[in-house]
Amino acid sequence: MLWFSPRQAGSAWSRPNKQRIAELEEAGLLTPSGRATVERARADGSWSRLDEVEDLVVPADLSAAFDAIPEAREQWAGFPPSARRAILEWIVQARRPETRARRVAETARLAARGERANQWRKR
Template identity: 40%
Template sequence: MSDQSASVDAYVAAQADFARPILTHVRALVHAAQPDVGEAIKWGFPHFVYKGKNLASMAAFKGHAAISLRYGEDGRDREGMRHLGKVRTLADLPPDEELRAMLTKSAAIIDAGMKPQWMERRHPREALPIHPDLHVAITANPEANAIWASFPPGKVRDYAEWIGEAKTDATRAKRIAQAVAWIADGKGRNWKYERR
């Protein structure tokens, strides 16, 4: 991955007056703690990349900045990332020594090849019931039936949800016909948005 430091410079420069000192401080601290970390803009905001893994990220919003560590613990688990809460001033950040310790722990976890704790705690979602009409239509089409059997649970769930959300029988029938055609072509429900 190429280092995108110029893009990160531009991101920081474009932020509100309150956010720039926070982002600049965190950025310098990350580089001091892990000198071989790279920078990249991912999902529209800066990430610090260590050995190909996201070590940390930072973002600025209208009234606060957000600093996240993908690995390690800081006691604030929110939807898979370790957030440092809403940071409005430099005083809202933990002490530099504490942040360095978190970054060092995160790098050690990456070095050891371990998955982040939040990944290990994920539980698979329950399967949605397949509408009987969809089941009948798929079974009637051998190509669709063979591909349907090989779909991962997420793709099956996407179709089950789409068909199940239909408010009328006519809408459901139209969606089922479309679903069977897409499935026979090996396409998931959201095939237009999948990486190719």
């Protein structure tokens, strides 16, 4: 038996977790409470929140920020997929529009210098 700890309400579902759920459901091992959790996630949007992040889709606001600083897009393209995914998730997970806008601006500004946003940097 697999044990999954309870999820926080509204926490985003990653692709590997969704694949595990599909496998459990296919094998008939998904419990009613697990099914209810998945249905809540689908209803509140947390089930699909990371889909575009995992496909490395650049959101419109970040694309516009890259358009304003052309060298940022070139540098962004050179970042490894894992770094781009982490930065995109950081942007998408912002709860307030002001926070998201600040993260988008920081991402473009740092990318222009070849630096990754939301990454540890030696000062």
